[in-house]
Amino acid sequence: MLAVGYVLLALSALAVGGTHAATADQWRREVIYQILTDRFANPSQPTEACADLSTYCGGTWAAGVPYLDYIRKLGATAVWISPIPDNTDGGYHGYWQQNMSRLNANFGDANGLTQFVEACHKLEIKVMLDVVINHVGNQDSSDHNDFHQFYPFNSVDHYHSYCIIQDFTNLQQVQLCRLSGLPDLNQSNTFVDGFLRDWIKSTLQTFGFDGLRYDTVMEVPAAYWASYTSDLGVFTIGEVDDGDVATVAPFQGPLDATLNYPMYWALRHAFQEKQSMWGISTTWKDCKASFQDTKLLGLFVDNHDNPRFLNINSDSVALANALAWILFAEGIPIIYYGTEQGFSGGNDPANREDLWRSGYQTSNAIFTLLTVLTTYRNTLPDSFFQAEQLERYVMDDLYVFVRGQVIVATTNGGNGHSTSASVPDLPFANGTRLIDIVAGKDAITVNNGTADIVIDDGACVELCLAPSPVRPRPLLCYGPSV
Template sequence: KVIKMKGVALLLITLIGLATIASAAHSTQEWKQRTIYQIITDRFARTDGSTAPCSDLHKYCGGTFKGIQDNLDYIKSMGFDAIWISPIPENFGDDYHGYGALDWYTINPHFGTEDEFKSLISAMHAKDMWLMLDVVANHVAYIDLDFEKVNPFNKAEYYHAKCQINNWNDENEVEYCRLSNLPDLNQDHPFVRSTLKSWIKDIITKYDIDGIRIDTVPEVKRQFWAEYTQEAGCYAVGEVFNGDVSYVASYQPYVPALLNYPAYFTLKGVWMGGQSMYNLRNLINDENQKFKDATILGTFTDNHDNDRFLHDHGDVKNYQNALVFALYMQGIPIVYYGAEQGFNGGQDPANREVLWGHMDTNSEWYKFISTIVQTRKKHHVWDFPHVERYVTDNFYAFSRGDVLIATTNSHAQQSIAMTYLPDSYKQGTVVCNVFYPTQDCATVNGGALKVVLNDGEVKIYVPQTTLVTE
């Protein structure tokens, strides 16, 4: 009996251990395999499935946790296996976006109940999809000096003195003053520091959160983020809204990863401004030199804080090239909802359109993004380095493993005989463009592959042997 009891005890310990592993937040290295779909919770889908338009994008439009859960297959079918959602604390007034927390310990009732949030996460995990939660630790709601309205930061002593950020080159001012007059928390106050750290640890454990996106990183002292992300114990990607590689890289010792704003601005210059594609070479080289690890940065072409690409530049071919580059360059890619429907909203809140009524799984954009996401996953590109293969002012080709990506920012024909090829591209190897896998193939001959891009198109080549014939 004693032996049997010991066996049962060991079994229970093992099962508990496995359950803990299964529910643990995911590490930075694990997230490298994921492709993230960014949602504004209020704008994705309603609980009742209504597709009536929103009368005022400055206010709540009705998107919910249940709405997301009911439409997970719309996201998963494109190949996405992670979703970034809006901050969840109860917000002030019409702050549908989630960045104006009023009560840290209450789920925003506009989004749904605590049980509905848990249900969303359970449904995602059942489909092998991870949740990335947007979090804020810099500021609270637009309550000016009425601090008693905020739970738990209800005293003036929890905040920095009121001042506004005017000089973004003054780090002290950026860390101590207010962004857009949002009351600025004093993370050096013991209560504030410990509460924010315990909140992030508890929220991740309670809801089984897989990773976090951190808002307004430069507005808080660096050392705080080191402690905060340690408590989080998962992949954390921080927002440093700046195009300077050295400046953004200076935060990586404190935050595991950053949104790749230097790449975002470089891509805009290349595909909106027609700048030389040698800038892509310079970007990759610069980031590899200055970041502790450039392969875990969050790459993107659009987000909720900037005009959509197609608003500022309506060239569809240029946008397709930029999207492919952002999803295949080194890093963890993020696609902003609506890109798969060709959304082109301008300045906030126009770039935060409602998606309901536009979930067309047969649209050309939906199929385009599905192809690039699924190919990325099928070939495990994250296991291979970003290797430049050929560059001119208007042509940039690179590989990730056996995937060869050819991009251009010009509508003039690009015809290149490439000789620096992936190792798997041997004499006689047939490679096909995944967008036209049966019509657009080429053969390696004499150590060269002829790549032709017409009218600004982008191509993704894979060995023909890796394609599945329907």
């Protein structure tokens, strides 16, 4: 078997204590902050925006270390970083790998990556590595069978025969043909399979990543994922970029979880486009009926492949409601870097802004709201993360659910919108007082299992038990509204 060069070098040169393996159960509590390594922190500390978002902007692993406190202040407990191998020209995002035995020198060296991971662990931040095993980067030759530039996959038999995905409903085509023209690896080839297995195990052992996010999961057969990840000992979550529950759900099992793209689209339709909140209800019920464990699925409002929320709907109050939904619903919330700064980029690469243009501000309304909500979420007992999410009230402009002892009421009406409802079947004794985490006030008294919830000016409502002589005030249960 061909040696995994940079990993073997790192093992001999660095005093790394092996993998910090974290199981699926250990990820249930986490709040993940997704970064593009090239866009998070630049060692030259520029204050102006990157001039060309279609290529490298200068972010590195080592430069990110001083800004880990920023992630912690936001309330995130894990960080998802870009793929680390050497890429073809222009692969600032990391998804166009060229040489899997080398690190992407634009991001730094093995020492810089080790420094970043170890600094995260000192702050009790888990690190999730993005991994690509479906394809390599763009070819520099017009000959579709010329793979000389790639290492170690430089032979025609390392790839599926040339064809381009035209029909994403045709699973055979999706798994055997090229996505956007990128050469498609043949995992059934003994050499390819063996190298991919050795590479990921050595990478985990060398750098101590706590979890893995896999790219383009649907493009690789589910049976291969089950075999490939079975003995890694870390949490695995995959991207199945499809809004259909029936398409995405079968990949949970082979992997610990998937990104919940069906809920992403339901939330987008409801909160960004102001379609009926009944769409959330329908999709959520489909998810519960089809996925093995919805509590492990990745919930998100923004990501690097779609226009940002505020690009479609500039109302930050609507965004706040969507963020509140994912932070307390069943699943692992993922905050895409820049959402907290009100970034509003459109299609790739405009949605991949450099973070330093924001000055890493921590006093703006969205950052402040996220801090309040994540801080409270992080204080909740383990029982909350095993609790079921129970839908309690739905209208076109209102969605209310209860989970454990938290009630979440969200509206898609946006800034200035008001609505109300008498929400039944709540798990609280008669006379229980609830306080609004967001507005910071005593809000509601439960009567016969029902609470009258009023939303003013479009603000989301997060309700928790009010303090009592035997139950002290929850940490930061009071906070500013957006």
